[in-house]
Amino acid sequence: MREWNQVSEWTSGQSGEVPHTDCPVRKVLDHVTSRWGVWVLMALAGGDLRFHELRGRIPGVSEKMLSQTLRTLVRDGLVWRAVEPATPPRVTYGLTPLGRGAGEPMATLLGWIRDHAGDILATQSEYDRACAK
Amino acid sequence: MREWNQVSEWTSGQSGEVPHTDCPVRKVLDHVTSRWGVWVLMALAGGDLRFHELRGRIPGVSEKMLSQTLRTLVRDGLVWRAVEPATPPRVTYGLTPLGRGAGEPMATLLGWIRDHAGDILATQSEYDRACAK
């Protein structure tokens, strides 16, 4: 594993000054960890899906946010979009190799969090009790 | 690897209805992938640090956001905080075992993104050109 001490390496290849927002790493991270981006990636990892199938699998997502999220991920090259010209239109989404590459470590992180959510909640109660007294 | 098709599994252990915001997995994910949380975790992975050392290693972070982020991570049990009573005060932060556990997959994800940022940027230019014409 490489050295993480120099966080500034990540800003943009340059040191200091540069706000993290302009860092491409930050941007992609924001996209894949975005409120709905995560679930889109996870849902598509199970197989290609059409717009409304995807919507059905992600409880709570609005059409606006779903299409917005998809556009971002397509633009990043993580998701592909295929239109079959027909009436009614058929649009299918799926993961690109790049998307599968991003989804894997994301799934690992998510899996870790799921497995330790209990510990974390427990720590919080303990912490809150300690603060209360 | 497990099945990801049923995204609703993640909402809260329950199906449907529950907005993702209330899901503990979502909360912890938001904390560790938060604007400054990521860099705090990465910086502390290199060793324990005091408040201003940490600030120095994370370009652009304000004192407000640093302390706010630290409080969240301490509450989650991912970071510990040690106060040496003295004047001036010495406060040191470091990763708990839980924090190291979360930091590892996070670092993997970050590493993947760093290694593929080039490909992603390239895809974007290509995509933008395709849209322009």
Place this chain on the structure above:
DNA sequence: CAGTATCCTGGGGGATACTG
């Protein structure tokens, strides 16, 4: 040194309505 308190703004994202 290690923070808190206060004020303020941008844009993420929800609700609703409309379209090819």
Place this chain on the structure above:
DNA sequence: CAGTATCCCCCAGGATACTG
């Protein structure tokens, strides 16, 4: 079916000032 368009609210987070 697969989206856009519009309005609007909320709060993450920056700037600035103050404290034990």
